[in-house]
Amino acid sequence: MRAAQKHPTTITLEPLLKFTQKRMCQTPREKLVHLCDQNRGPSLLSRIVHDTTPVLAGKSLDRMNQIMVRQLLPIIDDMGNYETVDLNAWIRHAITMVSTNVTYGNLNPFQNQHVEDTFWELERNVALLLANIVPWLIAPKTWRARKRLCAAFKDYFDLAGYEDGSDLLSMRYRSFIRAGLTHEEIAYAEVPLIVGLLTNTVPAAFWVHFEIFARPKLLEEIRGEVEENALNIAPDGTHVIDLGCLRDGCPLLLSVYQEVLRMRSTMVTIRFVTRDVVLADNYFLRTGTMLFMPAKELGRHQSAWGTSADEFDGRRFLRSSTTIDDNGDKKRDPRRTGGFMAFGVSPTICPGRHFSTSEILALVAMITLRYDIAPVDGLWRAPPRMNSATTSNMGPVEGRFPVTVKKRQKYEGKLWQFKLTEGKGQFGLTVG
Ligand code: HEM
Numbered sequence: 001m002r003a004a005q006k007h008p009t010t011i012t013l014e015p016l017l018k019f020t021q022k023r024m025c026q027t028p029r030e031k032l033v034h035l036c037d038q039n040r041g042p043s044l045l046s047r048i049v050h051d052t053t054p055v056l057a058g059k060s061l062d063r064m065n066q067i068m069v070r071q072l073l074p075i076i077d078d079m080g081n082y083e084t085v086d087l088n089a090w091i092r093h094a095i096t097m098v099s100t101n102v103t104y105g106n107l108n109p110f111q112n113q114h115v116e117d118t119f120w121e122l123e124r125n126v127a128l129l130l131a132n133i134v135p136w137l138i139a140p141k142t143w144r145a146r147k148r149l150c151a152a153f154k155d156y157f158d159l160a161g162y163e164d165g166s167d168l169l170s171m172r173y174r175s176f177i178r179a180g181l182t183h184e185e186i187a188y189a190e191v192p193l194i195v196g197l198l199t200n201t202v203p204a205a206f207w208v209h210f211e212i213f214a215r216p217k218l219l220e221e222i223r224g225e226v227e228e229n230a231l232n233i234a235p236d237g238t239h240v241i242d243l244g245c246l247r248d249g250c251p252l253l254l255s256v257y258q259e260v261l262r263m264r265s266t267m268v269t270i271r272f273v274t275r276d277v278v279l280a281d282n283y284f285l286r287t288g289t290m291l292f293m294p295a296k297e298l299g300r301h302q303s304a305w306g307t308s309a310d311e312f313d314g315r316r317f318l319r320s321s322t323t324i325d326d327n328g329d330k331k332r333d334p335r336r337t338g339g340f341m342a343f344g345v346s347p348t349i350c351p352g353r354h355f356s357t358s359e360i361l362a363l364v365a366m367i368t369l370r371y372d373i374a375p376v377d378g379l380w381r382a383p384p385r386m387n388s389a390t391t392s393n394m395g396p397v398e399g400r401f402p403v404t405v406k407k408r409q410k411y412e413g414k415l416w417q418f419k420l421t422e423g424k425g426q427f428g429l430t431v432g
Contacts, residue, residue, distance in 0.1 A: 001293055001345060001432075003280040004271065008347050011291060014038060015272040017045050023130045024195075025188040027181070035179055048175045052168060053351040060167035061425040064102045065243065065358050069418035071098040072359070076366050077416070080407050084376060088206055088383070088401040091363075092120070095202045098359065103197060105164030109152040118152075121145045122191075123199055127390040146191065153187035168193075195391045201356040203394035206401075207264045208257055208364050211312065213373050214380035218256065218314050225250050226365045238415045241369075244424035246361050253361060255317035258430055261342035262305075263312055267295035267393035269345045295341035295393070299432075304339025317430060341432040342393075354426045362418060370416065372406040 004011050018036035021027050027035065035045040042050070054060070075094045079085065093116070100110035109115045121141065128139035129146065136143045156162075162173045172193065176186045212219050229249030232240045246253065273289040285291065302309045305316070343350040367373070375381070386398040 001298055003283070004291060004293070005346055007277055007279075010275045010277045011271045011273055011285075013271060013348055014043060014046055014274070016270055017043070017049065020130075020192055021045060021189070023132050024126070024191050025185075027185060027189065031179070031181060031185065044175075044179060048172060051171055051175065055167040055171045056351045056355055057426060059422075061354055062420070062422045064166055064168075064355055065420055065425050067102045068098055068355070068359055069243065069362055069420060071101050072362055072366075073416065073418060076363070076370070079367070079371060079405055082405055084402055084404050086400040087209065087373070087403045088397045088399070091206045091209065092202045094363065095205055095359065096120075096198055099197050099201065100194070102355075103166045103169055103193075104156065104161060105166070105169075107156055107159055107161030107164065109149075109156050109161075112152065115149060115152045118145045118148045119194060119198075122149060123195065123391060124386070124388055126195075127388065130390070146188075150184070150187040150191070153190050154184045157183040157186055196350075196352060199389075199392040199396070200394045201352075201359060203392055203396040204261060204264070204356065205360045205363060206397055207394065208260050208360055209367065209373070210380070210382070211260050211314075212256060212364065212368060215314075219368060222250075222253055222256065222365075223368050225252050226369060230365065231369070232419070234417075236415075238417050239369075239411065240417045240419050241362070241365055242419040242421070243358060243362055244419075244421035246365055247424055247427055250361075250365070251318050252314065253365065254427070256314040257357065257361060257364075258317040258340070258342075259312060259314055261394070262299060262316070262340060264395050265295040265299060265342040265393055266395055267299070267341050267344070269293040269295070269341060269348075293341070293345060299339050299341040301339060339432070340430045343429065343431050345432045349431045353429055353431075357427050357429060358425060366416065366418075370408060370411055372408055373403045376402045376404055 014036075018032070021036060022032055036043045038046075056064075072094070075098070079090070096110060096116055096119075100108050104110070110119070122145040125139055125142040128142050129135045131138075157173070162169050165173075172190075173186065176189055181189060212222055226241070226246070230242050230245035232242060234240055269292070271291045271293070273285045273287060273291060276287050277285050279285060298304075300309050308316075343353045383401050384398045385395045389396045
C-alpha cells in the first residue's frame with residue numbers, strides 16, 4: 001500500500017471518476033470529455049472533487065454543524081415517544097434528514113418522504129446501473145428511481161434551492177454551471193454526492209450504537225466519560241452536550257468510534273495504473289492495470305494491529321500517555337495509520353469525515369445518556385448485511401432491527417441542548 005502511495009499521479013483515481021460520472025450521472029458525451037479529460041494534470045471533475053475539502057472544513061463546517069445539531073435535537077427528543085423502534089430505519093431516517101437538510105437547505109427535496117424512499121431504493125441496486133448492460137431493461141425499478149430522484153433535484157435547482165444550501169453545494173453548483181451543465185445534468189451529477197453523504201454515515205452510526213449498547217461495561221464507561229467531560233447543566237436546568245468537549249475530552253468515545261469503523265469497513269480502494277510502474281523495486285504494473293487494496297485484509301492485518309487485530313478493542317485508538325510499556329520496551333503508537341482505511345488511502349482521504357464524525361458522535365452521546373436501548377428479544381446479535389450494497393463500505397444492515405427504548409430515570413423530564421464552539425469541527429482522526 002505504501003509503495004502505491006508513492007506514485008499518486010501514476011496510480012490514480014481519475015478513471016474511476018469518469019466511470020462514475022458516465023454511468024451514475026449519465027453526463028452526455030461531449031460534456032463528459034470536457035469534465036473528465038486530462039490535459040496534463042488533473043481533470044476538471046477531479047478538481048471539483050478536490051475543492052470539496054475546503055468547503056467541508058473551517059467556517060463552512062461550523063455552519064453545517066450548527067444546522068446539524070439544531071436538526072438532530074428534535075429527532076432525538078422524539079425517540080422517547082416510542083416504546084419500540086426499528087433502530088436501522090430510525091437511524092437511517094435521522095441521518096438522511098439531518099444530512100440532507102444541512103446540505104440542501106429549506107427546499108431540500110428529501111423533505112418529501114417519497115424522495116427519501118426513492119433514494120434508498122436506488123442505492124440498494126445501484127450496481128445494476130453501474131454495470132450498464134441495458135440498465136433500463138435489467139433494472140427498470142432502479143432506473144426509474146434515479147429518474148424520479150433527479151427530477152426532484154432538477155426542480156430544486158430550477159427554484160434556486162442552492163441559494164439556501166451549504167457551501168459544499170454552492171461550490172459544486174457553480175462549478176458545474178461553469179462547465180456548461182444544465183440543471184437536469186447537475187441533478188444527475190448530484191447522485192454520487194448524495195451517495196457519499198449518506199451511504200457510509202448511516203451504517204457507521206448504526207454499528208456505533210450497536211457495539212456500544214451491546215457492551216454494558218463499555219456503555220457505562222462512555223456515559224461516565226460524556227457526563228464528566230462534555231455535559232454541562234445550564235442555570236435553567238437545561239442539559240447541554242458540548243461538541244467541542246466530545247472532541248477534546250472524550251477520547252474513549254472517539255477511540256470506540258474509530259474501532260467500529262476499522263472493524264466494519266469493507267472498503268476496497270481501487271486505483272488505476274496510468275503508466276508502467278515498478279512498486280517497491282519488485283512488482284511491475286503495466287499501464288491499464290487496476291489495483292485493489294482491500295481494507296478487510298490490509299486494514300486488519302496483524303503487522304498493523306498486533307495479535308488482537310481481529311478483536312474489537314474499544315481502547316485501541318487511545319493515545320498512550322507513556323512511551324514505555326510494562327516490560328520497559330518503547331511503546332509503538334497504537335494508531336498505526338497504514339492499517340486504517342475506513343476513510344480511504346492517502347492522498348484520497350474522505351473530506352466529509354469531520355462532518356460525519358460530529359454527526360455520529362453527537363447522536364450517540366445524547367442517545368446513550370438519555371435512553372436505554374435493547375433488542376426486543378434481549379439478544380444483541382449482529383443483523384445481516386445487505387448483500388447488494390456496492391456504494392457503501394460500512395456494511396449496511398439488511399432488514400429491521402427492532403429495539404425497546406426506555407427513557408433513563410436519571411434524566412426524566414430534563415430539557416436537552418447541544419453546544420458548538422466555532423473552530424472545533426475538525427477531529428484528529430486516524431487516516432490511512
Ligand atoms: C462514516 C462516514 C464516511 C465514510 C466511512 C467515508 C468513507 C470514504 C472513503 C473510504 C473515501 C475514499 C474513496 C476512494 O478512495 O475511492 C471517501 C471519499 C469521499 N467522501 Fe467519504 N465517507 C464518509 C462520509 C462522507 C460524507 C458525510 C461526505 C460528504 C459530506 C463524504 C464525501 C466524500 C467525497 C466527496 C469523497 C471523494 C474524495 C476524493 O476523491 O478526493 N464522505 N469517503
